Structures are given as C-alpha cells and as structure tokens.
Amino acid sequence: MNFTLKIWRQKNVTAKGEMVSYDVSGISADSSFFEMLDTLNQKLITTGGDPVAFDHDCREGICGTCSLYINGRPHGPAKGVTTCQLHMRAFKDGDTIFIEPWRAKAFPIIRDLIVDRSALDKIIQAGGYVSVNTGGVPDANTIPVPKEKSDAAFDAATCIGCGACVAACSNAAAMLFIGAKVSHLALLPQGRVEAATRVQKMVACMDEQGFGNCSNTYACEFDCPKGISVANIARMNREFLGAKLFSEKERVIKESL
Amino acid sequence: MLLYSSITKKVLMALAGLFLVTFLCVHLGINLMLLKNDGGRAFSEAATFMGTNPVIKSAEIVLFAGFLLHIVFGLVVSIQNRSARPVAYAQGNSSETSFFSKYMFHTGIIVLIFLALHFCDFYFIKIGLVAPPPGIAVHDFYSRTLLLFSTPQYSLFYIVSFIFLGIHLNHAIQSAFQTLGWNHSKYTDAVKLLGSVYSVFIAIGFSIVPIYVLFFLNKV
Numbered sequence: 001m002n003f004t005l006k007i008w009r010q011k012n013v014t015a016k017g018e019m020v021s022y023d024v025s026g027i028s029a030d031s032s033f034f035e036m037l038d039t040l041n042q043k044l045i046t047t048g049g050d051p052v053a054f055d056h057d058c059r060e061g062i063c064g065t066c067s068l069y070i071n072g073r074p075h076g077p078a079k080g081v082t083t084c085q086l087h088m089r090a091f092k093d094g095d096t097i098f099i100e101p102w103r104a105k106a107f108p109i110i111r112d113l114i115v116d117r118s119a120l121d122k123i124i125q126a127g128g129y130v131s132v133n134t135g136g137v138p139d140a141n142t143i144p145v146p147k148e149k150s151d152a153a154f155d156a157a158t159c160i161g162c163g164a165c166v167a168a169c170s171n172a173a174a175m176l177f178i179g180a181k182v183s184h185l186a187l188l189p190q191g192r193v194e195a196a197t198r199v200q201k202m203v204a205c206m207d208e209q210g211f212g213n214c215s216n217t218y219a220c221e222f223d224c225p226k227g228i229s230v231a232n233i234a235r236m237n238r239e240f241l242g243a244k245l246f247s248e249k250e251r252v253i254k255e256s257l
Numbered sequence: 258m259l260l261y262s263s264i265t266k267k268v269l270m271a272l273a274g275l276f277l278v279t280f281l282c283v284h285l286g287i288n289l290m291l292l293k294n295d296g297g298r299a300f301s302e303a304a305t306f307m308g309t310n311p312v313i314k315s316a317e318i319v320l321f322a323g324f325l326l327h328i329v330f331g332l333v334v335s336i337q338n339r340s341a342r343p344v345a346y347a348q349g350n351s352s353e354t355s356f357f358s359k360y361m362f363h364t365g366i367i368v369l370i371f372l373a374l375h376f377c378d379f380y381f382i383k384i385g386l387v388a389p390p391p392g393i394a395v396h397d398f399y400s401r402t403l404l405l406f407s408t409p410q411y412s413l414f415y416i417v418s419f420i421f422l423g424i425h426l427n428h429a430i431q432s433a434f435q436t437l438g439w440n441h442s443k444y445t446d447a448v449k450l451l452g453s454v455y456s457v458f459i460a461i462g463f464s465i466v467p468i469y470v471l472f473f474l475n476k477v
C-alpha cells in the first residue's frame with residue numbers, strides 16, 4: 001500500500017512547527033501504524049534526513065504511551081484501540097494521512113509528535129492515590145465490595161492515562177481522565193476514606209494545569225481507547241459537589257502547640 | 258468568579274440554565290394566549306398580571322440574575338476553553354459526537370442577540386426607558402406584538418432565533434443533568450429524549466405565534 005503522510009514537524013518546545021509531506025510505499029496492509037512510521041524513519045535515516053520523533057513503548061495497547069492524532073481523531077479511525085494497535089488495513093491504498101501531536105496548552109510539544117503529558121501525572125500526585133499502606137491481598141470477602149461497584153471501579157481503572165480524552169475534547173478538558181481516577185478510588189472501600197479531599201485536590205490541580213472545561217460533547221468517551229464512560233465524569237461531579245457542600249472545615253493546628 | 262473551579266462554574270451555569278428552561282415554558286404559555294381569538298384580551302390580562310403581581314416582580318429579579326449568571330459564566334468558560342488549545346489541529350476533530358454540542362457558544366450568542374433585541378422591543382418600553390412606537394400605549398403588548406410580527410423580516414428573524422435556541426437546548430438540557438452529576442443507567446436516556454422533545458416543543462411553540470399572525474390572523 002502507498003500513502004501520503006502529512007506529519008507535524010517541530011524541533012523543540014519553542015520552535016515553530018509545520019506540517020511536512022512524506023510519501024511511503026510498499027507498506028503491508030497488516031503492518032501496524034508504527035511499523036509504517038518505522039519504515040518511513042528508516043528511509044529518512046538512510047537518506048540523511050531527520051527521523052520523525054513519536055512516543056511508543058509496549059506496542060500492545062496497555063501502557064498509554066502512544067499519542068498520535070490521526071486524521072482528526074486521537075489514536076486514529078479504529079474504535080477502542082491505541083495507535084500501536086492500529087493497522088494499515090484501516091486505511092485505503094493511496095490515502096493521505098494527517099499525523100499530529102495531542103494539542104493542548106497543558107501538553108507542550110517536546111519534539112515532532114511527542115508531547116509532555118506530565119500535567120496528568122501532577123493531577124495524580126495531587127491526590128490520585130490511597131495514602132496508607134492497605135497491606136497485602138486480603139482473604140476473600142474480608143472487605144465486602146458489591147459486585148457492581150467492583151465492576152464499575154475496574155472499568156474506570158482501565159484508564160491508561162494516554163490523554164486521548166484531552167486530545168479529542170474540543171475544549172482540551174481532562175475531565176474523563178480525572179473522572180476515571182476519582183471514580184476508580186471512590187468506589188472501593190480503601191479509597192473511600194479520602195474521597196472528599198482527593199476529588200477537591202485533583203480538580204484544583206486540573207484547573208491549575210490549564211485544561212479546558214467540560215461541555216459534555218462526549219468526544220472523550222467516543223475516542224477513549226479503553227471505552228471509559230462519561231458516567232465517571234458525572235460521578236466525579238457528584239463527589240466534588242458533595243465534598244464542597246458537606247465536608248467539614250479543615251482544622252488548623254497552631255504551630256505553637 | 259474566575260477563581261471558581263471548573264466544575265463549580267459549570268454547575269452554576271447548569272442550575273441557571275435549568276431555571277431559564279422552566280421560565281421559557283411560562284413565557285410560552287402566555288404567548289400562546291395570543292392565539293385565542295378575543296382581540297388580545299387574555300394575552301393582555303396575563304401580561305398585566307406578569308407586570309404587576311409582586312411575587313412575579315420579585316421572581317423577575319431572580320430571572321435576570323439567572324440570565325446574567327448563565328451568560329457571564331458561559332463567556333468565561335468559553336474563553337478558557339478556547340485558550341486551553343492555543344494551536345488548532347490541521348485536520349479538525351472528526352469524532353462522531355453530536356454535531357451541535359460543539360456550537361453551544363455560537364448558538365448562545367445568537368440567542369443573546371435575540372434577547373437584546375427582545376429587551377429593546379418589549380422590556381425597555383415597559384419600564385419606560387424607550388418610547389413605544391406611535392399609536393401604541395406603553396402597556397399594550399398585544400398591538401406591539403402584532404405590529405412586529407406583521408413584518409415578515411422580523412417574524413423570520415424571530416423564528417430563526419428560536420430554531421437556534423432549540424438547537425442550544427437540545428444539548429443543554431441533558432448536559433445540565435450530566436454536569437449536576439445526574440447520570441444514571443436507568444434515567445439518562447429518558448433525560449436525553451425528553452430534553453430533545455422539550456427543545457423541539459419550545460422552538461415550534463414560540464414560532465407558532467409569528468406564523469399565526471403572518472398567515473392566519475384577520476385573513477379568514
């Protein structure tokens with residue numbers, strides 16, 4: 001198969017980037033999108049060009065490192081997969097394919113197609129954890145968890161933090177990501193203890209990072225490679241409102257004591 | 258207000274929006290009294306009641322606050338959303354989401370322009386800020402309405418504005434519920450459906466009056 005690629009090239013975070021056109025030929029329909037890019041890069045290296053920088057790691061759809069915005073959609077046209085699991089058979093021979101980085105103020109471009117997603121890490125650091133050691137695996141049913149809650153928590157926990165929700169959102173909002181993280185912990189007894197403080201800290205951090213506001217277009221859910229539901233955003237909103245309205249005033253301990 | 262968190266802003270917008278949605282129903286009820294073939298008596302009585310009843314008059318302050326809150330937060334949120342993606346994609350988003358949900362700001366602005374004109378046409382005359390057109394008494398909303406709708410251009414503008422309001426509401430109602438956290442496996446589909454039905458009802462309901470005045474009133 002032959003393709004015309006329009007790829008965003010940018011030297012570094014401050015440089016001005018542009019879309020550059022490349023032609024690739026003789027690509028197998030069964031090769032993955034990254035194998036196709038590897039072919040292009042090999043060609044660029046042998047001809048003395050500058051290979052295209054892109055993020056990738058496990059190449060089996062579980063690490064959340066890959067981040068390409070392909071033909072107007074994060075992770076490309078196939079539903080429910082990451083870029084590494086996208087194959088060239090999803091395209092037609094002779095197609096022009098646009099490849100861009102995630103675009104958001106909170107995700108500065110490091111080089112070409114690689115963006116800095118540490119804004120998501122900062123949100124996790126703000127409260128996306130359980131502060132106490134919850135110990136080893138407990139015996140079955142020592143902590144009762146209703147099946148529906150454990151299923152919903154697990155569905156939320158499948159978020160791999162790739163940032164496709166931010167890339168897909170017309171407002172570059174990270175609400176699906178945080179909704180998933182808040183839900184995953186708030187639904188389980190170990191995470192419930194800190195739920196009220198967690199959601200407030202994570203939302204405050206999200207606002208600081210410069211993400212947009214949710215306008216419920218649900219593009220995030222549609223383009224999420226793990227199919228995380230926007231019901232998690234509603235749950236986060238409930239958690240947040242409940243915490244803001246009903247949590248006690250924080251006690252200030254005087255230093256002199 | 259800028260310091261409110263993203264979710265707080267959206268929740269206040271949603272609450273104000275839902276309040277405005279209920280107000281639309283009341284307004285429509287009074288408008289439809291124009292259809293009664295009694296020379297505008299029922300309509301004028303209702304308009305007088307709305308203009309003089311002390312409970313309604315105090316509710317009017319809440320209503321204006323609702324409008325102001327919704328508009329100001331709408332603008333703040335939209336500006337923040339635009340600045341959250343300073344460099345646009347070369348190939349725009351092609352996700353299969355509801356088309357109109359991405360144009361809430363645009364449809365909102367059209368409705369805002371309509372609202373401004375509507376204030377000039379009715380409210381400013383009522384409170385005595387603007388003189389009514391010659392030959393029409395200050396509180397004669399019936400003659401004022403008939404005069405406005407007798408011009409096809411105004412009627413067309415009015416109907417188009419309400420089509421855009423319908424588009425705005427179609428996304429807004431279910432969106433408000435989601436923002437308030439009311440997403441439920443049993444009820445969300447019903448909320449979406451009822452929101453769409455309500456938006457069509459509002460758009461058609463308000464459009465009936467100009468169509469009636471233009472084509473049917475005093476023509477039979």
